[in-house]
Amino acid sequence: RKEVEQDPGPFNVPEGATVAFNCTYSNSASQSFFWYRQDCRKEPKLLMSVYSSGNEDGRFTAQLNRASQYISLLIRDSKLSDSATYLCVVPRGGSYIPTFGRGTSLIVHP
């Protein structure tokens, strides 16, 4: 299994839809997890941190399943502006060195 694995998509959804992405990781010692958003030709920007069982911020919910070693990101009521690539970041077990997934592309259409 790769260190961090994501379905590259693209996920093509209409405005208002609910969409969820998963990210699996291989190192069970990893403690903290992050979701970043990257727009085309721009730098990644932090969307959410996931430190324990989960985190919610408005329309965005991130959850962690340690037993199955995956984190998820749920976006409710999708907006056109949510179109981007969503990157999962998992520090290497026992360190803070980050490993990025290849990202999941989301396209929200009218």
Added chain:
Amino acid sequence: GAVVSQHPSWVICKSGTSVKIECRSLDFQATTMFWYRQFPKQSLMLMATSNEGSKATYEQGVEKDKFLINHASLTLSTLTVTSAHPEDSSFYICSGRNYRDQQETQYFGPGTRLLVL
């Protein structure tokens, strides 16, 4: 969130020249900065971890003599691509590690697009 700047934002150079990229944490002290490279439609690949006052730690396959990293202060790290070639053309992004309130976050600079002709 915290702010990281990068300079220059883009550079075009001839093959064989050296290019220096600066990464600054503007409102926090970053004892650790990371340098990444991203090719089109690919993920960010970590090149090296830069620790203030010590030598950088390079990822496997990254030539330390080609990609010189200097982290002389808590707010500045530089990456020098020496004798750049067309295959070095890429999007170079730095990030600063911010540890506060028992939480750790990385803040990214806006990136530098390098085109080597």
